[in-house]
Amino acid sequence: MKRAIAMSAGMILSGLIARALEEAPLPAWNGTERADLESSGWIPGAILLTGDPVPDEPGEVEPPLNVELPSAEEIIDDSKLINEVPEKYLAAYFAERPKTFLMDPQELLGPSDFRDRLAFLNYHASDSSIDLYVYVIGGDQEFPSEVRQEEMIERCFSEGRPALIVYYYLGAPQRSEVYLSPSLTDVISAPEQRRALESSILQAFEKTDPSGQLERFLVQMSIRIYWMERKLSGASDTSDEAQGATIAPAAHMVEAAPAVKFQWVRDQLRHFAMPAAVLLGIFLTAFGISAWLRLRRRYRFPEFEVEPRLGGAHAAGVGAVISFASATLPPASQRDQVPDYLRRA
Amino acid sequence: MESISRRFPQVFVAIYTGALGEVSNIRQFGFWLLNRAAFEDVPVEKPNEAGILITIDPESKAAGMVFGYLLDPFLEESDTFDCLSRAHAYWLEERYADGLLRVLAHLDGILTKRSRQARRDPEHFERKVLPPVQMGDLVRRIRAGHRPPALGKDQIMEVEK
Numbered sequence: 001m002k003r004a005i006a007m008s009a010g011m012i013l014s015g016l017i018a019r020a021l022e023e024a025p026l027p028a029w030n031g032t033e034r035a036d037l038e039s040s041g042w043i044p045g046a047i048l049l050t051g052d053p054v055p056d057e058p059g060e061v062e063p064p065l066n067v068e069l070p071s072a073e074e075i076i077d078d079s080k081l082i083n084e085v086p087e088k089y090l091a092a093y094f095a096e097r098p099k100t101f102l103m104d105p106q107e108l109l110g111p112s113d114f115r116d117r118l119a120f121l122n123y124h125a126s127d128s129s130i131d132l133y134v135y136v137i138g139g140d141q142e143f144p145s146e147v148r149q150e151e152m153i154e155r156c157f158s159e160g161r162p163a164l165i166v167y168y169y170l171g172a173p174q175r176s177e178v179y180l181s182p183s184l185t186d187v188i189s190a191p192e193q194r195r196a197l198e199s200s201i202l203q204a205f206e207k208t209d210p211s212g213q214l215e216r217f218l219v220q221m222s223i224r225i226y227w228m229e230r231k232l233s234g235a236s237d238t239s240d241e242a243q244g245a246t247i248a249p250a251a252h253m254v255e256a257a258p259a260v261k262f263q264w265v266r267d268q269l270r271h272f273a274m275p276a277a278v279l280l281g282i283f284l285t286a287f288g289i290s291a292w293l294r295l296r297r298r299y300r301f302p303e304f305e306v307e308p309r310l311g312g313a314h315a316a317g318v319g320a321v322i323s324f325a326s327a328t329l330p331p332a333s334q335r336d337q338v339p340d341y342l343r344r345a
Numbered sequence: 346m347e348s349i350s351r352r353f354p355q356v357f358v359a360i361y362t363g364a365l366g367e368v369s370n371i372r373q374f375g376f377w378l379l380n381r382a383a384f385e386d387v388p389v390e391k392p393n394e395a396g397i398l399i400t401i402d403p404e405s406k407a408a409g410m411v412f413g414y415l416l417d418p419f420l421e422e423s424d425t426f427d428c429l430s431r432a433h434a435y436w437l438e439e440r441y442a443d444g445l446l447r448v449l450a451h452l453d454g455i456l457t458k459r460s461r462q463a464r465r466d467p468e469h470f471e472r473k474v475l476p477p478v479q480m481g482d483l484v485r486r487i488r489a490g491h492r493p494p495a496l497g498k499d500q501i502m503e504v505e506k
Contacts, residue, residue: 299461300353300354301353301419301460302471308414310376312376313380313393314380314396315379315380315398315411316417319409319411319412319425320422320423322407322409322426322430323406324408324436331429331430335423
């Protein structure tokens with residue numbers, strides 16, 4: 001009984017709740033109410049309580065600006081945003097073949113960043129037959145027009161190891177430029193260079209800070225140089241793998257990292273192998289000579305006058321005796337068994 | 346044995362193996378043999394004083410080692426005992442040759458060490474074989490070292506006053 005009452009009360013309660021949740025319909029106008037109110041000029045609550053459309057808010061219409069559109073030449077030559085590299089740095093950039101793989105005479109990179117990037121480039125050079133030279137320029141800078149890059153490349157990189165030269169605009173990796181030393185220009189096609197540059201730029205844009213961008217750029221460029229090197233060495237089927245390197249650089253990074261990490265150990269071993277071998281040879285020779293001399297050495301005893309004892313003309317019998325009759329009688333238990341009458345007076 | 350003779354030109358090693366029979370004391374036998382024997386294959390310039398005799402009696406299962414007066418300052422009874430101890434395990438199994446090799450190897454090491462010590466400090470070994478000091482000598486030495494103390498100048502002045 002109680003259960004039936006509870007069920008009926010629940011049904012009633014749920015019905016009331018459902019009715020309360022139903023949205024009440026908006027009020028409708030009766031007869032000429034609307035026309036009367038409109039005649040008075042204003043209908044209070046018409047926007048909120050009825051479905052009347054919201055009238056446009058009055059506002060001041062600004063007159064259109066009469067600005068002259070930029071010409072095509074101005075769009076192309078956006079020189080007002082670009083500064084030229086100060087002339088005092090040009091000699092440091094282009095006077096001779098760079099001594100280091102990272103050229104940053106303006107010191108745009110911080111000391112630690114410069115050190116890290118240079119270390120990476122050194123590792124790359126030790127592991128690759130194609131050097132990677134990087135000229136760091138400000139993102140809003142450019143070289144004066146009188147600087148001809150081709151002439152500089154020809155002058156500085158026509159001799160020595162083959163090299164890939166990058167003009168990297170710090171903070172604007174999309175402006176980066178790539179050049180090849182003369183020994184590589186005929187071997188590596190322009191589309192290949194372009195693809196390497198584009199993939200490096202894409203990798204750089206995965207970071208937001210300029211230093212991180214440069215790091216990613218260099219890593220990807222190093223990977224692309226590796227595939228260029230493979231191509232130079234005649235390895236076929238590199239194109240597909242090269243594409244794979246672009247798509248999944250992280251995997252190659254994982255493989256390349258240990259080689260780079262332990263490169264200094266290999267360098268040290270290579271550097272010290274010959275001196276160590278020479279030292280080892282000298283040591284072994286000295287040891288052998290010493291052992292040989294020790295074997296050939298003659299030992300002499302000084303001869304002292306000894307008073308004969310016990311009537312012995314040559315010996316007095318001072319010596320030990322040991323019994324080996326039983327394993328239960330070890331030598332340690334036989335010590336001190338010389339008779340007193342044989343001891344030296 | 347040849348190696349020891351070559352490395353220590355003054356010294357030779359002799360080995361006697363055999364049952365001693367009625368000779369009950371192996372040490373006495375070694376003493377007698379080293380004093381009386383003439384070793385045919387030992388050069389004449391090497392007297393028995395420079396000999397080291399190893400005696401092994403397989404019957405009584407005992408071994409002894411005696412040496413001549415030349416090595417008296419340099420070898421102790423404990424040294425010979427250590428040499429023989431090296432062979433104990435081999436001789437228990439009647440491997441006499443192996444045991445003798447161990448004895449000679451250890452003897453070589455001891456002689457090398459003592460020879461170096463003797464070259465550095467011969468007096469240390471010489472003192473071991475000096476004849477014992479007699480009581481009369483001791484008294485004479487004390488008296489020779491005793492002198493009346495010389496009087497100082499101040500003491501003489503006081504006497505004059």
